[in-house]
Amino acid sequence: MRVMWFGHILKSIFQISSKMDILSHLTIPSPVTLLKTPWTEAAGIELYLKRDDLIHPIISGNKWRKLSGIFDHYAKSDYDSITTFGGAYSNHLVATAASCAILQVPCTGIVRGEEPKNENSVLKICRLYGMELEYVSREAYKESNRTEGVIQRVLYIAEGGAGKLGTIGCHDILRETDTSSIDKIFVACGTGTTISGLATYAREFALTSEVCGVQVLKGDGYIAADLEQEYGVEGVTVYDEYHCGGYAKTNEELIQFIKKFTRETGVLLDPIYTGKMMLAIHKLCLNGSIKKGERIMAVHTGGLTGWFGKSAELNV
Ligand SMILES: *Cc1c(COP(=O)(O)O)cnc(C)c1O
Numbered sequence: 001m002r003v004m005w006f007g008h009i010l011k012s013i014f015q016i017s018s019k020m021d022i023l024s025h026l027t028i029p030s031p032v033t034l035l036k037t038p039w040t041e042a043a044g045i046e047l048y049l050k051r052d053d054l055i056h057p058i059i060s061g062n063k064w065r066k067l068s069g070i071f072d073h074y075a076k077s078d079y080d081s082i083t084t085f086g087g088a089y090s091n092h093l094v095a096t097a098a099s100c101a102i103l104q105v106p107c108t109g110i111v112r113g114e115e116p117k118n119e120n121s122v123l124k125i126c127r128l129y130g131m132e133l134e135y136v137s138r139e140a141y142k143e144s145n146r147t148e149g150v151i152q153r154v155l156y157i158a159e160g161g162a163g164k165l166g167t168i169g170c171h172d173i174l175r176e177t178d179t180s181s182i183d184k185i186f187v188a189c190g191t192g193t194t195i196s197g198l199a200t201y202a203r204e205f206a207l208t209s210e211v212c213g214v215q216v217l218k219g220d221g222y223i224a225a226d227l228e229q230e231y232g233v234e235g236v237t238v239y240d241e242y243h244c245g246g247y248a249k250t251n252e253e254l255i256q257f258i259k260k261f262t263r264e265t266g267v268l269l270d271p272i273y274t275g276k277m278m279l280a281i282h283k284l285c286l287n288g289s290i291k292k293g294e295r296i297m298a299v300h301t302g303g304l305t306g307w308f309g310k311s312a313e314l315n316v
Contacts, residue, residue: 022102032297035267045285049267049300050298050300051300053300056098059099061091061300062173063091063092063096065170069166070161079150081105081106082157083110084108084109085111088111089248090160092161093109094122097127097131106132111133122308169197170193170198184212184290184297185209186281187211188214188276189215192230195233196230199233210237212239213236216276217243219240255313257278257279261278270307271310274300281296
């Protein structure tokens with residue numbers, strides 16, 4: 001009994017200090033860049049980019065923000081390992097794999113679909129970091145991917161790092177940034193966890209900026225509904241018409257826009273999330289929803305490993 005208790009204290013001390021250790025691997029606070037392109041000039045807006053893509057090359061953007069709160073929780077409790085879920089190109093799986101390697105936390109990734117003959121580059125990187133991978137059928141995955149909680153000292157994290165714990169670290173995106181002169185803050189939304197964190201923080205600290213989301217999945221207003229029902233968040237604007245065909249779908253307009261934007265700014269966007277967010281900002285300037293003189297801050301949530309699954313689209 002005594003040995004167990006002592007072991008528990010040692011483990012807690014070790015884990016709390018290791019959460020500090022990971023910060024020396026990350027660029028936090030992330031910088032903010034003012035961007036100029038012909039279309040921002042034509043629209044007469046100021047476009048700032050919160051560079052969460054620069055936090056770490058693999059633990060990208062909002063995936064770190066979400067994991068940050070989850071690791072704080074992990075360190076305070078008596079867990080042995082982490083298990084989480086993702087598709088074959090999941091930014092969340094690879095971010096979890098890299099973070100767990102730094103913190104020396106054993107981790108398992110449950111991957112949607114049958115095991116392929118050749119694993120893709122993202123999953124190979126997960127294994128490089130020491131993540132165990134298990135494949136499950138799409139049907140079984142559908143039933144389990146939202147599992148959150150504890151089973152036999154294993155901390156289960158839902159797909160994408162979704163959930164209340166995940167929102168807490170997202171507060172830091174705004175906490176570390178002066179938004180007093182910003183009219184609108186934009187972020188890409190998948191599960192809505194990140195925007196929920198931003199909106200909660202904005203309300204708590206009475207920020208004057210409007211929080212806007214760009215939904216990257218098809219489905220009328222589902223993020224707005226989720227935000228109200230699951231997180232109790234209201235008063236955000238969610239645009240649901242800029243998904244370019246659906247989740248992880250691209251179209252020629254999106255790819256051409258990203259190519260042009262990258263050349264004009266030197267900032268690479270990803271094809272699944274931030275490219276769609278930026279295309280939406282551009283279109284909202286054109287249709288007058290974003291007005292001359294407005295100051296916009298877009299969050300670059302990272303996700304650049306998404307290109308591993310989309311390189312064929314660049315042939316257009
Ligand atoms: C996962 C992800 C998002 C979506 O975040 P949610 O919290 O699920 O809404 C946005 N951008 C990038 C780059 C991502 O990887």
